[in-house]
Amino acid sequence: MTAGPLAATVESLLPQARAELARLVRFRSVADPAQFPADECAAAARWIAGTLRDEGFTDVAELETPDGTTSVYGLLPGPEGAPTVLLYAHYDVQPPLDEAGWHSPPFELTERDGRWYGRGTADCKGGFLMHLLALRALRAHGGVPVTVKVIVEGSEEQGTGGLERYAEAHPELLAADAVVIGDSGNFRAGLPTVTSVLRGMTLVRVQVDTLEGNLHSGQFGGAAPDALAALIRVLDSLRAPDGSTAVDGLAADASWDGLQYTEEDFRRDARVLDGVALTGSGTVADRLWARPAVTVLGIDCPPVSGATPSVQAGARALVSLRVPPGTDAGEATKLLAAHLRAHVPWGARIAVEQAGQGQPFRADTSSPAYAAMAEAMRAAYDGVEMAVAGQGGSIPLCNTLAALYPRAEILLTGLSEPQAQIHAVNESVCPDELRRMSVAEALFLAGYAARR
Structure with a gap:
């Protein structure tokens, strides 16, 4: 035909x-x-x-x-x-x-x-x-x-x-x-x-708690542990200085040997702003198709509009981790949860709940x-x-x-x-x-x- x-x-x-x-x-x-x-x-x-x-x-x-x-x-x-x-x-x-x-x-x-x-x-x-x-x-x-x-x-x-x-x-x-x-x-x-x-995917909800309730930032700020600040710190630990995914125990150095994606094409397709660098190392194809990638999908915290001068007692985030073929998504979930628990500062309480998972x-x-x-x-x-x-x-x-x-x-x-x-x-x-x-x-x- x-x-x-x-x-x-x-x-x-x-x-x-x-x-x-x-x-x-x-x-x-x-x-x-x-x-x-x-x-x-x-x-x-x-x-x-x-x-x-x-x-x-x-x-x-x-x-x-x-x-x-x-x-x-x-x-x-x-x-x-x-x-x-x-x-x-x-x-x-x-x-x-x-x-x-x-x-x-x-x-x-x-x-x-x-x-x-x-x-x-x-x-x-x-x-x-x-x-x-x-x-x-x-x-x-x-x-x-x-x-x-x-x-x-x-x-x-x-x-x-x-x-x-x-x-x-x-x-x-x-x-x-x-x-x-x-x-x-x-x-x-x-x-x-x-x-x-x-790539496979695991999705987790992360809850960080530090206080029984919010506090006035003028009266208690500086000594009271801020749950939102603690959450930001633990989320930041998921990336190396160059932006590469850095989950303890998870390999992130594989290479892609097929069709390549030029940085120029990627910047245009992704609509990256002028002067802003791409994250990670290796070729773009390595980063997209052969290596893990972590993304913070959302954070529950007070919006800027209507926010009060408060130290936050609790904060929550939804985190996605993409993993390439050769990595088991279940094992990656365990590594991600262990990393988050290990990197939470100030002894803050942290709970990690799996929300979704799929194999590569x-x-x-x-x-x-x-x-x-x-x-x-x-x-x-x-x-x-x-x-x-x-x-x-x-x-x-x-x-x-x-x-x-x-x-x-x-x-x-x-x-x-x-x-x-x-x-x-x-x-x-x-x-x-x-x-x-x-x-x-x-x-x-x-x-x-x-x-x-």
């Missing part, structure tokens, strides 16, 4: 896909009831289930997973003897953060400067639409040549492991010959890319599925060769699938190229990337069926 007819069909289907993505983006599906009502996620799951039924999927089910969230499953039977391909996306999204920093409402799809803006457009509601476009295009040109399973997760961003535990309890459900995880992205727009490694992942890029994807991407991107890169993020389900189905070939693609600004304000997707990646996926499914 050639790219031309499929590309024309996908192009004709883009207006429908845009309208569907706009509908999906309107659901404020942040899987944290403390921030958004849980019925937003439930409504998104129902919409996805209904869409799969409309597309001819059978056995469509809204799966209640052990973490209290819902994942949506559907089966599209293929020709007898055809291989089975599992297509993955997730509908839960990151919080919008500073809504005032968005140039348009975060939960309203807005077209601007040739891109579609809104929370989840690239990560990963757009990934679900990518799968749909590929299947619709194939159906318009003779049918889908493989059996397709679709799973759309409801708690990937929270890292609470609901779908992983559900899959382990129902190992037959997601069994497949190949898996396409539509939650990654191209190294940059126009360069078709598969992701070969994912490394794919086998020598498999037949990767050969089929390379051919498909080359055709969809007018002769541009497929690149293989790492990704600093985590997709915990990958390791679960690899353990359950060791013979399955797992590929990571998607729409989250650097301009998409996933997890930040003003997240967006490039419609041309959606078009080309949908064509590539359709060609992959056809080529993979032929190779089998």
Whole structure:
């Protein structure tokens, strides 16, 4: 099958896909009831289930997973003897953060400067639409040549492991010959890319307490131990002077020998301010894909506006630690907790609570599925060769699938190229990337069926 007819069909289907993505983006599906009502996620799951039924999927089910969230499953039977391909996306999204920093409402799809803006457009509601476009295009040109399973997760961003535990309890459900995880992205727009490694992640809450209650800083400041200052000190201990991650006992000197990321390109993609140095040592690729990275995600303390002259009795932080393949996330969690306890000053009381965890992942890029994807991407991107890169993020389900189905070939693609600004304000997707990646996926499914 050639790219031309499929590309024309996908192009004709883009207006429908845009309208569907706009509908999906309107659901404020942040899987944290403390921030958004849980019925937003439930409504998104129902919409996805209904869409799969409309597309001819059978056995469509809204799966209640052990973490209290819902994942949506559907089966599209293929020709007898055809291989089975599992297509993955997730509908839960990151919080919008500073809504005032968005140039348009975060939960309203807005077209601007040739891109579609809104929370989840690239990560990963757009990934679900990518799968749909590929299947619709194939159906318009003779049918889908493989059996397709679709799973759309409801708690990937929270890292609470609901779908992983559900899959382990129902190992037959997601069994497949190949898996396409539509939650990654191209190294940059126009360069078709598969992701070969994912860093794992551990997430901990840190509580520091020093006093029975806040005190007047004029009357007691200078001798009373300040919990916020103690927290700042312990968090600062997680980095070396050059900004490298420095968790006691955790190796941080590995190298990346694949596709490189120039400092100039990285500074532009990350929008680093002029005169501000990058953190860490080694190449940018070393730092992003081969070494651990700690990030303080948030601190509970009085905001500047409305703050009183007080010595704080308690303070809390949420800390993320990304770890590369070869490092066990559980062991990294123990090292992180031990480090935090060892470095808290002044005998302050400290409690460390695990909030989430996912193992790192490394794919086998020598498999037949990767050969089929390379051919498909080359055709969809007018002769541009497929690149293989790492990704600093985590997709915990990958390791679960690899353990359950060791013979399955797992590929990571998607729409989250650097301009998409996933997890930040003003997240967006490039419609041309959606078009080309949908064509590539359709060609992959056809080529993979032929190779089998």
